[in-house]
Amino acid sequence: MRQSTQGKDLMHRIWLCVAVLYLVAVRTGIGQRLDDAVVSGRAEQRSWFRWSVVARLTRRSGLVLLAGAALAFGWALSRRRFAQAAAAAMVIGGSFATSEMLKKAVLDRPSLDTTYPFNSYPSGHTTVAVAVAVGLILVAPQRW
Numbered sequence: 001m002r003q004s005t006q007g008k009d010l011m012h013r014i015w016l017c018v019a020v021l022y023l024v025a026v027r028t029g030i031g032q033r034l035d036d037a038v039v040s041g042r043a044e045q046r047s048w049f050r051w052s053v054v055a056r057l058t059r060r061s062g063l064v065l066l067a068g069a070a071l072a073f074g075w076a077l078s079r080r081r082f083a084q085a086a087a088a089a090m091v092i093g094g095s096f097a098t099s100e101m102l103k104k105a106v107l108d109r110p111s112l113d114t115t116y117p118f119n120s121y122p123s124g125h126t127t128v129a130v131a132v133a134v135g136l137i138l139v140a141p142q143r144w
Contacts, residue, residue: 026107026109026119028112029112035114064128065096065132068092069092069132072092073085073139075140084138084139085139087138088136088139091135092131092132092134095134099124103124109121
């Protein structure tokens with residue numbers, strides 16, 4: 001019984017941190033200016049960054065998502081782990097869908113006189129990276 005209470009406590013703390021991060025980073029002028037600084041800093045680095053492999057993958061996060069999902073799904077199917085294949089597909093697809101829904105429909109970004117009007121929270125790139133990593137971990141053999 002004690003572990004269940006600790007688990008709920010941890011979940012409440014995590015949700016509180018997510019809410020505070022959203023309120024500070026997206027709904028305040030300071031948070032939006034910091035976000036703008038990151039975006040404009042990336043734009044200034046384009047001269048060398050534009051041709052790097054990382055830049056090409058960054059612009060194609062959907063392709064990375066599909067490739068990671070196909071790798072995880074194929075790996076699980078090749079081992080005849082159908083439940084793991086389904087779990088990996090749900091984690092990867094569900095994570096990306098949730099991130100996009102939150103960004104575009106639930107968590108709005110008010111216009112506070114900043115340069116970039118788009119909503120960058122939650123980060124789609126981070127969601128893709130973590131979702132693919134978790135999907136691959138789900139299908140990896142236990143001995144790894």
